[in-house]
Amino acid sequence: MVLPIVAYGDPVLRKETEAITKDFPKLDELIENMFETMYAARGIGLAAPQIGMAVRLFIVDATIFEDDEDLTEEEQKFASTFKKVFINPEIIEESGDEWAFNEGCLSIPDVREDVFRQPEITIVYEDENFKKHKETLSGIVARIVQHEYDHIEGVLFTDKLSPLKKRLIKSKLTNISKGKIDVDYRMRFPNAKKKR
Template sequence: MILPIIAYGDPVLRKETEIITKDHPNLEAVLENMFETMYEARGIGLAAPQVNLPIRLFIVDATPFEDDEDLSEEEQKFLSTFKKVFINARIVKESGDEWAFNEGCLSIPDVREDVFRQPDIVIEYEDENFKKHKETFSGIVARIIQHEYDHIEGILFTDKLSSLKKRLIKSKLTNISKGNISTDYRMKFPNAKKKR
């Protein structure tokens, strides 16, 4: 089932998320719906708060980057199969010199900005079977994970912009929260005059 994506301005995107356990209700259906929703919106990652679930869960599918000519053949090959579920994730280390990359977000349509992040991360998480992992990721995959991880921490990529950039996009963000925007995927707008 395709779920509406929660738009900028909704309090759920700022909520502290809860750790979940194996007996979380309908987890299999939640994951299925999240993947279906992400693909429908042509995203590469989706966090549970973006579908109105304040839990520590996000998904990533980096396969759209496999054809990126700016990446090495080795990176393209790695990305071609990178699809993961992250439950109760915790980034334990970020390292390296910060680099800028143009980011966007399904909850903030039509806003793209350069965001600085460190290139290497170590993350502890559980997969969909609640098996524990501790892995190191770099480059574009680390970037996608960091972006989605921020969602379960109540952080949006726009929070990482300079004061000037924030002022420049303020009216766009207000319009998004009011639903004064057109998207080709379902959204729920917190300050819309009428529900869509």
């Protein structure tokens, strides 16, 4: 089932998220719905807060980058099979010189800005079967994971912009929160005027 994506300005995007336990109700169905929702919006990652749930869960599918000519052959190959569920993740290390990449977000449609992040991370997490993993990721895949991880920490990519950039997009963000934007996927706007 395709769920509405929560827009910028909704308090759930800033909430502290809670860990997920093995007895979490209908977790398989939730994960399936999240993938369906992400694909319907043509996204490459989706975190639980973006569908209104303050839990430590996000999904990533980087396979869209398998033919990206801006990436190395090795990065393309790795991205081509990178489709994962991250439960209760924790980034334990970030390293390397920060690099800029133009990021966007399903909760902040039509806003894209260069964001600086470190190129390599080590993350521990559980998969959908609660099997523990520890992985070191780099390049575009690390960036996608960092972006989604920020969501479960209550951080948005716009928080990482310079004060000037933030001022320049302020009215755009206000309009997004009010639903004054055209999107071709289901969204829930926190400050939209109710129709009578």
